[in-house]
Amino acid sequence: MTGVECLIEDVRWQETGLERLAARAAEATLAHLGLDPAAWEIVVLGCDDARIAALNEDFRDKAAPTNVLSWPSEERGADADGAVPDLPEAGLDPELGDIAIAFETCAKEARAAGKPMQDHVTHLIVHGILHLLGYDHVRDKDATLMERTEVEILGKLGLPDPY
Template sequence: MSGETLPIAIDLLVEAGDWAGEDALAGLVARAVEASFAVGRLPAMRGSELSVVFTDDAHVRRLNADYRDKDKATNVLSFPGSPPDSKLFGPLLGDIVVARETVVAEAAEQGLAFDDHLTHLLVHGLLHLFGHDHLEDDEAERMEALETEILARLGIADPYAETA
């Protein structure tokens, strides 16, 4: 998939899991990417490429074990194509890999609409490709604030807001 209004090309793969149709997923990805670029002013070379893989927990668990030494599934993994301190990212931005079962369970546990939670994870994964991180408290605060601003542009509530 390559969006006319996007500054990058998006390669989308539904590899495994009970995901919605590819057109619906492509729409969610495009919205998340467009908002992230508009709000975050992400420094990508024009014509860069992003890969988004929709898969299941088993595949993400293997990737997480192989690349992060964590033998468990997680919601989203990002594999950057550029060093985190780059001034301009690309032409290969990297890969975002999303695990269906984990995303479904988290959305249900948190009382979130599935599409809203998935969009948040796509934004989160994309920001990782551009060097954003949350290992330190100050990094986490900046990343969360940017995610919240991007999601607000899409009409999605702050995922980090405290609930009573």
């Protein structure tokens, strides 16, 4: 079992099953990358748009809500565009980092895409965990690698390609 701790600030997340979705996404993501899910810790904050907008402004200078934010415990990104990030080694610090996910934005995006909320949330948690592990989508080849990795993980979970 993966060490995922969910902090629920918005009760609507309880109805969505955020704890179960986050644990499932974390287990699939870590296992896909060859990491033992039981060896790592992740905190997921289930919040609303107002809270994530404040976090987005505080940490990214963007005064608007977003779907998901992540704070890795350390920088793991690859130097070369498109290279696989350096994954953490077991036995050292087990904390990978923190993720925040906003209910209203996620619900609006799921409705607009015509997909179940649980599928969209699972995708966003996978996305956030990949950020914790050094994956990014700023550079083109990094974005291609990250999207391909997300699609592979979601496919193993029986979810369609979100792109």
